[in-house]
Amino acid sequence: MAPRSTGKKAESSDKVSVICRALRRAIIEQALEPGAKLPEDSLGERFGVSRTIARHALGQLAAEGLVELRRNRIAVVATPSWQEARDAFDIRIELERLVVRQLAGKLTKPQIAELNAHVDAEDRARDGTDAVSIRLATEFHILLANMTNSPILVRYVSEVAYRCCLTLSLYSRPHSSECAINEHRSIIAALVKGDVDKVMGLMHSHLDSVANRALVAPAPQRGRDLLDILAPYAEESETGRVVKMPKVVRAR
Amino acid sequence: MAPRSTGKKAESSDKVSVICRALRRAIIEQALEPGAKLPEDSLGERFGVSRTIARHALGQLAAEGLVELRRNRIAVVATPSWQEARDAFDIRIELERLVVRQLAGKLTKPQIAELNAHVDAEDRARDGTDAVSIRLATEFHILLANMTNSPILVRYVSEVAYRCCLTLSLYSRPHSSECAINEHRSIIAALVKGDVDKVMGLMHSHLDSVANRALVAPAPQRGRDLLDILAPYAEESETGRVVKMPKVVRAR
DNA sequence: AGCGCCCGAATTGCATGCACTTTTGCCGGG
DNA sequence: CCCGGCAAAAGTGCATGCAATTCGGGCGCT
Numbered sequence: 001m002a003p004r005s006t007g008k009k010a011e012s013s014d015k016v017s018v019i020c021r022a023l024r025r026a027i028i029e030q031a032l033e034p035g036a037k038l039p040e041d042s043l044g045e046r047f048g049v050s051r052t053i054a055r056h057a058l059g060q061l062a063a064e065g066l067v068e069l070r071r072n073r074i075a076v077v078a079t080p081s082w083q084e085a086r087d088a089f090d091i092r093i094e095l096e097r098l099v100v101r102q103l104a105g106k107l108t109k110p111q112i113a114e115l116n117a118h119v120d121a122e123d124r125a126r127d128g129t130d131a132v133s134i135r136l137a138t139e140f141h142i143l144l145a146n147m148t149n150s151p152i153l154v155r156y157v158s159e160v161a162y163r164c165c166l167t168l169s170l171y172s173r174p175h176s177s178e179c180a181i182n183e184h185r186s187i188i189a190a191l192v193k194g195d196v197d198k199v200m201g202l203m204h205s206h207l208d209s210v211a212n213r214a215l216v217a218p219a220p221q222r223g224r225d226l227l228d229i230l231a232p233y234a235e236e237s238e239t240g241r242v243v244k245m246p247k248v249v250r251a252r
Numbered sequence: 253m254a255p256r257s258t259g260k261k262a263e264s265s266d267k268v269s270v271i272c273r274a275l276r277r278a279i280i281e282q283a284l285e286p287g288a289k290l291p292e293d294s295l296g297e298r299f300g301v302s303r304t305i306a307r308h309a310l311g312q313l314a315a316e317g318l319v320e321l322r323r324n325r326i327a328v329v330a331t332p333s334w335q336e337a338r339d340a341f342d343i344r345i346e347l348e349r350l351v352v353r354q355l356a357g358k359l360t361k362p363q364i365a366e367l368n369a370h371v372d373a374e375d376r377a378r379d380g381t382d383a384v385s386i387r388l389a390t391e392f393h394i395l396l397a398n399m400t401n402s403p404i405l406v407r408y409v410s411e412v413a414y415r416c417c418l419t420l421s422l423y424s425r426p427h428s429s430e431c432a433i434n435e436h437r438s439i440i441a442a443l444v445k446g447d448v449d450k451v452m453g454l455m456h457s458h459l460d461s462v463a464n465r466a467l468v469a470p471a472p473q474r475g476r477d478l479l480d481i482l483a484p485y486a487e488e489s490e491t492g493r494v495v496k497m498p499k500v501v502r503a504r
Numbered sequence: 505a506g507c508g509c510c511c512g513a514a515t516t517g518c519a520t521g522c523a524c525t526t527t528t529g530c531c532g533g534g
Numbered sequence: 535c536c537c538g539g540c541a542a543a544a545g546t547g548c549a550t551g552c553a554a555t556t557c558g559g560g561c562g563c564t
Contacts, residue, residue: 014323014517016311039545050519052304055546059268059308063315065404071266072525072546087402094346150339152317152415156408163404266547291515302549307516324516324555507564514557520550527544534537 015049019057022047027066027077028138028165029131034079038067064159066166078166082215085167089211092160096141096207097200099157100187102148105194111147112192118143119184126181137180138165144187164211172214180210267301271309274299279318279329280390280417281383286331290319316411318418330418334467337419341463344412348393348459349452351409352439354400357446363399364444370395371436378433389432390417396439416463424466432462 023043026032043054058075061067068078080088107115122136138161145157183206190199275295278284295306310327313319320330332340359367374388390413397409435458442451 041545044519051546052518052520056308056311059311060315063312065407074526074545084402084404087404090350091347091404091408094350095343098342098346150336152336152339152412153343155317156343156412160404160408293515296549303516304548304550326515326556505564507562509560509562511560512558514555516555517553519552522549523547525544525546528542529540530542531540532538534535 015047015053016057016060019043019047019049019054020060023057023061024064024066024162025135028162028169029135030169031131032077034077034166034170036077038075038077040075065163078163079170080163080167082171085164085171085215086211088160088163088167089207089215092157092164093204093207095153095157095160096144096203099141099145099148099153100191100199100203101196102150102153103144104191104196104199107147107191112188115140115143115188115191119181119188122181122184134165134168137184138162140184168210168214171216180206183209267299267305268309268312271295271299271301271306272312275309275313276316276318276414277387280414280421281387282421283383284329286329286418286422288329290327290329292327317415330415331422332415332419334423337416337423337467338463340412340415340419341459341467344409344416345456345459347405347409347412348397348455351393351397351400351405352443352451352455353448354402354405355396356443356448356451359399359443364440367392367395367440367443371433371440374433374436386417386420389436390414392436420462420466432458435461 023032023038032038038058040051040054040058043057044051047054058067058069062069062075065080066078067075069075118136118140122133122140125132125136141161142154142158145154148154183202187199187202187206190202275284275290284290290310292303292306292310295309296303299306310319310321314321314327317332318330319327321327370388370392374385374392377384377388393413394406394410397406400406435454439451439454439458442454
């Protein structure tokens with residue numbers, strides 16, 4: 001399809017967006033777990049900028065729902081409730097149905113190649129860490145969204161996909177994402193074939209199963225605030241994995 | 253329905269969000285037209301804060317797509333292309349179908365009363381300015397979204413509704429929104445009745461007709477960038493209405 | 505007169521500084 | 535031993551200052 005008007009970037013290519021991208025990636029790769037503290041100082045120091053910039057970046061991330069900002073409090077990586085996770089997936093399903101509806105039968109050859117290459121990369125990453133597979137799976141959907149050339153749709157799909165990714169790290173078990181790869185392949189196939197209804201159905205069930213695979217338990221609930229703010233910190237003896245803040249934040 | 257977990261506010265209740273709210277409102281009431289300049293100084297002066305804060309607010313608004321931020325350039329109110337407008341409405345339709353799907357048959361009496369009161373207010377505002385009717389019509393949808401108690405859905409519906417509102421001010425004629433009020437009433441009725449399919453259909457056709465009423469002409473297109481950046485400035489002699497920056501920005 | 509260049513004003517990009525709030529760790533009392 | 539309060543430390547909220555960039559208008563050249 002003819003490239004549609006401006007492919008402009010909402011985010012200026014300055015230091016702020018560099019930090020945003022870095023943090024986003026750290027978050028979806030679970031290098032930063034939900035609840036991890038993000039003090040402006042440490043961020044600024046880590047990225048070689050002043051607090052002003054770090055703060056601005058946190059603001060943007062908060063607008064995307066990846067970070068929680070409370071007045072006079074250290075910013076933390078967002079900890080979505082189970083219900084919010086469910087809602088996010090519901091929205092995501094509708095948005096991505098829109099994506100494939102617009103894309104069905106309209107993909108160019110280079111685009112098809114790019115999609116296939118990406119899925120191949122997903123395949124190759126299967127023996128790597130879970131975090132990477134999750135990121136790649138998420139990026140597949142964003143790649144798809146990008147092909148619509150609708151900046152708004154891209155933005156919303158990206159955001160909601162990142163959020164979903166974040167919740168997966170909270171509520172899902174070790175979980176294998178292998179099956180997802182095949183689902184990605186069938187989506188590509190249906191897109192190429194141009195069967196709109198088929199591909200919308202595929203996308204729907206794909207996301208639905210990802211959600212169901214992950215969001216099995218309605219979670220403890222009831223007075224959650226205390227509980228799941230505590231959760232990431234208390235898990236040292238539970239899973240044998242100690243809380244670490246590898247990149248950005250050094251536990252002082 | 254039982255209020256769902258945290259009804260938390262993503263935006264801290266500080267000066268930044270005050271400015272955001274004010275600007276949002278000014279934009280959707282067309283006090284600030286697309287293309288209007290928003291220098292940090294003037295904003296800061298007007299709201300009694302430093303540039304730092306004004307800047308941060310502009311960042312948030314940019315993340316919502318209401319403001320365009322280019323490096324080293326004065327921020328301006330966004331001027332969405334016709335295609336972006338169309339895309340925004342497509343997304344909006346899906347999101348709001350989700351809203352009414354969740355709400356059908358689940359409204360409490362106070363909620364129903366609130367909705368009716370709002371539509372009454374819309375009715376009363378019919379002899380007021382167009383700007384106010386548009387704002388109220390938009391707020392009806394946001395009110396609806398709020399009742400889902402899904403923070404994410406609320407955020408997305410609000411954002412996309414604001415964006416649509418913005419495009420209406422760009423591409424629509426004097427336009428009467430009377431008919432929309434009746435459509436709002438039927439939506440409420442169908443929601444109360446609990447007929448899911450009916451209300452989803454109603455919402456769909458409602459938004460579709462709003463979009464079609466507004467986005468009639470595919471617009472000039474072709475090399476748009478120059479054209480519609482210039483448009484808001486050149487329109488002084490065209491529509492007889494001079495570019496004004498009434499509240500926040502004084503043309504120096 | 506038209507065109508282009510150059511310089512000053514306007515404006516943004518960013519860091520730093522200070523006041524205020526929250527957090528934390530310590531100490532004394534129960 | 536545990537609890538409560540207090541004071542230092544850490545962190546945020548925000549303004550201001552300075553360098554760099556863009557904008558705009560006048561001046562000289564053609």
